[in-house]
Amino acid sequence: MNLLEAMELRHAVRDYTDEPLTADQTAALQEAIASANSRHGLDIQLVHDVPDALGGCPTHYGRFKNVRNLIALIGRDEPGADEADLDERAGYAGELLALTAVSLGLDTSWAVLHETADHEGCWTLGEGERMPAAIALGHGTRPGRPHRSKPADQLGAIENGDYADAPDWFHRGIEAVMLAPSALGKQPVRFTLLADGRTVRAEALEGVQAEICLGIAKLHFELAVDGTDFVWA
Structure with missing residues (x-):
């Protein structure tokens, strides 16, 4: 695996x-x-x-x-x-x-x-x-269950544009962010693709342990877009 x-x-x-x-x-x-x-x-x-x-x-x-x-x-x-x-x-x-x-x-x-x-x-x-x-x-006594997630367009955005118009690699990254665990399931993070098309700004929003959640989400994003020419802001 x-x-x-x-x-x-x-x-x-x-x-x-x-x-x-x-x-x-x-x-x-x-x-x-x-x-x-x-x-x-x-x-x-x-x-x-x-x-x-x-x-x-x-x-x-x-x-x-x-x-x-x-x-x-x-x-x-x-x-x-x-x-x-x-x-x-x-x-x-x-x-x-x-x-x-x-x-x-x-x-x-x-x-x-x-x-x-x-x-x-x-x-x-x-x-x-x-x-x-x-x-x-x-070893769990029973399997875990999937958690709810915010919609993709609440976790990801394009600077001066619509999320739907983002490139496929950015969509893959946000879909991975949707799977990231977060405190109380609140997902207090936001990823924005900047105007140059390769720079991503990742931010922690207001919320419990938001910076921990941001670190988790950034790893998920990186794993999903591995091989893509992008940089963190």
């Missing part, structure tokens, strides 16, 4: 069985995490095969059950940057890891945890680090 296929199949699952990750799954996830940390300057950590991978932390939304495996999205805010920068990087890298997990035959769900500094030792927060979000993963 490639990542585009994983994108189609990924649906949030919050209730898991006791079945552990295999050695191959664990090794593949650790390799992907090491690559993401190197590329994005993060300190993502894999918690696996423990009784409570949430570390006793309450979740911001959604009820989770029997989470024994977790990808803890941890990083440090860059000097001079606001929190949106780390949140977007965590969203982008985290969704790549979530799709990798799905391609390995696992179920996943995004989670935002409270009180992560007062956890029960499942992950390590270094000085100045924080944990914007996490990804629960494992």
